[in-house]
Amino acid sequence: MHSIEIRSLSKKFGNACVLNNISLQIKQNEIFGFLGPNGAGKSTTMMILATLIKPTSGTVIVNGFDTVYESAKVREHIGYVQQEITVDEYLTGRENLLLQARLNHIPNSLIDNRINDVLALIELENKQDDLVTTYSGGMRKRLDIGGSLLHKPQVIFLDEPTVGLDIQTRRKIWEYIKKIRNNLNTSIFLSTHYMEEADELCDRIAIVDHGTIKVIDTPTKLKNNFGNEILRIGIETDVDVKKLTSKINSIEKYVEKINFDNKILTVFSTNCEKIIPIILKSFLDLKIKINSVSMSKPTLDDVFIKYTGQNLNLENSGYNMKKEYRKLKNIRT
Amino acid sequence: MIILYDIYSIMWREIKRYSKSKFGIVIRLIQPVIWIIVVGHTFTQTGPLIASVGFSGDYIEFITPGIIVLTSIFTSIFGGVNTLWDRRYGFINKVLISPISRSAIALGKMIAISFIATIQSCLILGISFILGVNMPHYLHMLLIIAIMILFSLGFSGISIIVASIARSQETFWATINFLGMPLFMLSPALFPLELLPSWLSYVAKLNPVTYTIVLVRDIMNNQAHTNLELGLTIIIIFVSITTIIASFVFTRDVKKPF
Numbered sequence: 001m002h003s004i005e006i007r008s009l010s011k012k013f014g015n016a017c018v019l020n021n022i023s024l025q026i027k028q029n030e031i032f033g034f035l036g037p038n039g040a041g042k043s044t045t046m047m048i049l050a051t052l053i054k055p056t057s058g059t060v061i062v063n064g065f066d067t068v069y070e071s072a073k074v075r076e077h078i079g080y081v082q083q084e085i086t087v088d089e090y091l092t093g094r095e096n097l098l099l100q101a102r103l104n105h106i107p108n109s110l111i112d113n114r115i116n117d118v119l120a121l122i123e124l125e126n127k128q129d130d131l132v133t134t135y136s137g138g139m140r141k142r143l144d145i146g147g148s149l150l151h152k153p154q155v156i157f158l159d160e161p162t163v164g165l166d167i168q169t170r171r172k173i174w175e176y177i178k179k180i181r182n183n184l185n186t187s188i189f190l191s192t193h194y195m196e197e198a199d200e201l202c203d204r205i206a207i208v209d210h211g212t213i214k215v216i217d218t219p220t221k222l223k224n225n226f227g228n229e230i231l232r233i234g235i236e237t238d239v240d241v242k243k244l245t246s247k248i249n250s251i252e253k254y255v256e257k258i259n260f261d262n263k264i265l266t267v268f269s270t271n272c273e274k275i276i277p278i279i280l281k282s283f284l285d286l287k288i289k290i291n292s293v294s295m296s297k298p299t300l301d302d303v304f305i306k307y308t309g310q311n312l313n314l315e316n317s318g319y320n321m322k323k324e325y326r327k328l329k330n331i332r333t
Numbered sequence: 334m335i336i337l338y339d340i341y342s343i344m345w346r347e348i349k350r351y352s353k354s355k356f357g358i359v360i361r362l363i364q365p366v367i368w369i370i371v372v373g374h375t376f377t378q379t380g381p382l383i384a385s386v387g388f389s390g391d392y393i394e395f396i397t398p399g400i401i402v403l404t405s406i407f408t409s410i411f412g413g414v415n416t417l418w419d420r421r422y423g424f425i426n427k428v429l430i431s432p433i434s435r436s437a438i439a440l441g442k443m444i445a446i447s448f449i450a451t452i453q454s455c456l457i458l459g460i461s462f463i464l465g466v467n468m469p470h471y472l473h474m475l476l477i478i479a480i481m482i483l484f485s486l487g488f489s490g491i492s493i494i495v496a497s498i499a500r501s502q503e504t505f506w507a508t509i510n511f512l513g514m515p516l517f518m519l520s521p522a523l524f525p526l527e528l529l530p531s532w533l534s535y536v537a538k539l540n541p542v543t544y545t546i547v548l549v550r551d552i553m554n555n556q557a558h559t560n561l562e563l564g565l566t567i568i569i570i571f572v573s574i575t576t577i578i579a580s581f582v583f584t585r586d587v588k589k590p591f
Contacts, residue, residue: 078430095349
């Protein structure tokens, strides 16, 4: 059984089509990333999965239950951490968790233990009796994530879990997310617009834009599909290129193509990290002096830009340049 | 009865928030106390006037029940404002995806607001004793508390209705002021109904606040409770109607994107 199954899901708000015929399946214990620019439909998808809004058409099955017809059943087994920080500032950390535990109908006899476990996981034991007003942004987020774990949900939705946090805090939260997956054996559906986050955490990624899924694959495959890794080596003097290339070609497992032009040797490879030591060693053997070495690797950024188009900033916020221009013109005349 | 547990959970949170804001508790007392002190002492000369409608005490004793009800009205009608914050900052969404029953959210909030309003009114009642107001039977305070709980539940319902429909703080406050002040002024809080022009007194007789003030005043001054049943019936009808509407409107509107 899949944790989440989305079948040709569409959502319209008035005339605006926010999601257009999305289908995907998320396996058990998988971290699945929904990657897309602002306004791509990430939060809408998540709200539909979390039973907050109803789809215009299509079916969503979470944990074997339909989100429209069996929403009460779905709600028993999901945790949802919204983009905004939703903990109550005027309560203490522990009181927030207590409230969340009660909202999720955890039996009274279990509540204390569950809260202690969660506090240990999010490392807030020392601050548990302080008002949340004294917490930093990162601590609030951790508390928010902790609150969604109390009832041991089978699926957790994380809507942009690290937006607005510094890189140390972000890494800390990544750590927790991995721990949650391993300790609680949950599936995690995560939306983000940070490439490195998707790269670091996700088993699979869907790149979404304008309400459609552009591609679904593992981060590694996405990067490899997009292009090979490129190694450039600058060489001092003219050398016996044939001898060199034949030597490099012998590592055929990773090398795809070699170019030599203008004292620069370019190697297209599927795994530069593996071939660099071997190539450098062959240079040493042939006593060739190296001037410079540079390696470029396609990142998820490249993949993302490729699938969502270059002009991200203008398109993603629903800003239509032509329309705005026309408006301006009307004002002037 | 899981819904009672859900109501309790929501209520627990609201009351926790209230109890932590000591400043808020005190600041809310100041205005009613000013009313009692300033207006209560300014209009002492109206003694013969209120005596002419059958009231046998000082003006300050006449106005105190009105101010107790005023405290209750405004504490409860303002009480729903955090619903707007809860929606804005996603707290409501968090509650909505939990297995909790949806009308429990509205009811829990209403009961909490009513509880808070009752505490505030009781504090005013206590202060009025310090200011020299007397009650013939102090045990009758329990009756007043019961009436306050019921009455403010109705007004907390109005507050929840407005907070559910209003899309912004501005709309909320404008609507609440539009509703709160006339309901207070068109009641015998400050002056006997008999002094109102007759057409206005008809309007005042449609106002549930009128019956509440008359009830509390009768109890505090040991008047014959001639209209106890009528008053209680009207308050109960008022509370039932606002509770049902609040629960319906909240459940309907809270799902809409905010």
